[in-house]
Amino acid sequence: MAARLSPIFNAVEIDAWASISPERLILNLGLVAEGNAGTAAARALKYSRAAGDLASYDDIGFRLLAATPNRGLVPLSTVPMMRHTRNVDDVRRKNSAVEKIVSQQEFLRHRPIDLPEDLDGRFRYEIKGKLIHIIRRRPGSKGSGDDEEWVFPLASPPQRLLQITEDRDEPLIFTQVYQANVPGAFWIPVSLVVESGGIRRMQEWREKLQGRTEPGKFYCFISHRWQTPSHPDPEGLQARFITWQLFAHLCDAVRVARVRGLNGARRFSPSLGFAVGRSGSPLAEALIVNVLRFALDDEVLGAAEREARGCEEFVRDYGIKVARQDFDLARLRETLQGLPILSQLMQRIFIWYDYGAMPQPPRTPEEDSVFRAALEHLTAIQIMGRTAILLDEAEDYLSRGWCTLESVVADTLAGVEDLLVGSARQTIESGSVEHYFDMLLEDRPHLIWRAVLDTEVFRVQTPEECLSRLGLAVTDPGDIPFIYRGLVSLNIPRKIHIDDSEIVTGVFPLPVAGRTAFIASRAGRTLDDIKPREVLSLDWTGACWVRDNWGPSDKAETLPAWLPLQQAGPGERSCHVAVVASCEGEAVLVTKWIHGRLPELESLIKTRVASISWLATDIAPVGHLVDGTLRGVPVEADVWVLAAQGGRFVNCSTTSTLQQSIAASKVTYFELSLDSEKDNLCQRTPPPARKSATGDEDSVLALDLDRLKLTGYVGGLFRHDLLKNLISLADDRGKR
């Protein structure tokens, strides 16, 4: 039942692939790319669901990717995909001498200081590790792929890139602003772990723990897996990795702060989604903001930097090598003895590690009540500080219910998590967790969100089936309701994942003015030059929550992708609300909220909402599809409201296509950021027609409405194919 597609997919033909495993199909792009683009998404969706009704979300996602012709640069990461990538790495490592030679090439190429001042033309960019590759077609080249590359470290990007950046430090943690005394919360001073040579059972050092938090200190919630049922870290390896890495990130923080200035902010490029210029690891940046700025001045910072510089040998790989051999942390103790300033800074760092911070069995009645209080307030304890995930075995970590809950709480509620290396794997380079582990964790909230929507909104499975299809196991079955409630209490994942491999379904509303429909002819950047004319506040953040927004009597089928409402009366301005969501379940949820609160919007912008449409642009189409088709619908309205998560207005090319289409129709147009509480409803005034930097006309087609031929696509379209197929909906006698 859960993974079954609707009967409209029955006619979709995938016989040629039926007997091929996803592990084989993923290598067979030639076969996957056969057939027309209009049916590619339907075929991929059908293949993805062929593993059985109760297939795991990871398996569906992997099968989907295997059947996707245009995978983009950053497709969905799933556990089977990670296994596949790891196998590939293993094959390569068999000839490590040759691999070493190959991996050196990138660093042996010539490097520019900056882009030439007279460089023009169209560019694209790729970010690989810590490098940005700016690429353009070589002038006068004949062959495809004959490109000219300019490679820069993100730490020293070209000046043009630095001009479009903004200050963006890591946030202050909760405890800098509020003093918290959460029941059952005990924080372990890192210096205590170093002195003790490891993490002790909570009852052994309870009197040395801190219950009440203080400003100017750094609280780090450690999410980790237990190595054995009775002890999380019998050999003390986790303690060594935690302490050494925190020390190394502190050294990184000190060195970066010295270069940038104690109060010098990190520069961030919103369009790239990366920090540029001199910056440390996110954890180091968090330490600058939460520790260094409270504890140091410029003079002491200089002395601290000299201390940190002396430790370069140990900390260049974030302390990974030395941690392996520092059996009772004697080396770290000895190192810190000679570093008075860094030692004082270390004393400002506290961790929460369950074994050392919650009473362990056997427990007295008093200890048991402390334990239960901590369990009850676990999420609160976690979001008081910053979460670091100690990653030793990603696959196993993500199969544990509690670990997964902690990782998505960090990502969804706090928006940040740091990854610490949790074991000395062969694949670890420079102290960083492997890229595919990182990507896997990044995509976890998207899979969980769809699983929750399937259970709560579409009601196609039970909570137990939900956890099972997420591959989550618990030692104590009594924990299932607690973990499930934790997952449901989360809202839409904060981060959006953009890639060509997204599948777009629902209704693409085509703005119409008179007898002309408008559609962007290519996805481009957002309309940066359209300045907000009016900024209003409409707190509809509730739209992003399942628990506040979906009741037992609600039915997804009553909220289709095209929802015509009442016509505007005489003297009233008609309004169309276009929702862009990350999946169909989310689109239904958001549409339900909007539909139930139209008077709030209508009175604020003085209109009558005549219709609502939703469009899902889904990086992880593993959940239930209530619609499962894509079609264009011409819409004529005096006012448009485009509603989406804030990040979509900056980075999502599907949203950008709609933005450009609406702007070209010259109607009054609002953008509503659903995840912000205030100043989130911005009226935009479209600019006059202009030429782009490349000399092209505006990239919007104006089409004669009478000649439009609109086709529905079962299974939707891959984002990569969206524009050319939507444009092909229209009669090509359209005029510019």
Add this chain to the structure above:
Amino acid sequence: MRVRELLGGLFGASKGSSPSPNDPTRILYRVQRWGPILASANQLVDSGGYDEAVQLLEGILNEMEGVSGPIVEDLRPKATGLLGIAQFRKGNLGPARRFTEEALAECRKIGDAEGIRIYTEHLEIIALSSGLAAADESVMEIRARIVEAQKLSDEGWHDTSNEVLMGILGTVEEEADLEYRGKIYGLLGLNWFRLSDTEKAQRYTELALAECTSKSDEEGVRIYSVNLGLIRRGRVRNSEAT
């Protein structure tokens, strides 16, 4: 199995009639499939499926025999070059060198500068790997030190990077045929520029440019010409400001 799946439609009898292999429609059909097949072969190479990649690539190279035009001119060096990479990964260094040289020659013929860069680099990797048994320690050591210096520079430790580079400069200047002299001078120039010593930046970048010019290293000439222009303009601006 894979080759049949992917190419079966090209050779097997089609429904109704059996057109000639030189039928233009059929050729067009083949041409349209070469791109995706090349992409498949690329994925196979990336994933360790070297034997299957070789089969695919030999298949499309056979099909390209006797077909001409811009698409073939564009795709053939890519297929040949990828075949060289697949053979290299299989450990067949002789065929790897032969196919890579063939791809390089074709790129030179059509003026594909990126292809020239890639296959030149690949020939260098093949040569180094061939010498692994003899272990040319000094070359490997110099490469490792340059990589270390580049990473330090990328992280913003320009002075430490320069220390590493200066440590190997003597060895490099003694060996007349060494490949990496341009890179070392160029990186020294970049580091000195970042450290605001434009005089040294200019001196080392000029050396880099001269070295790349003498070695016909077009990438080096392109990059260091730009760097030199930026350094010189920066110096002029600085002197005007003072």
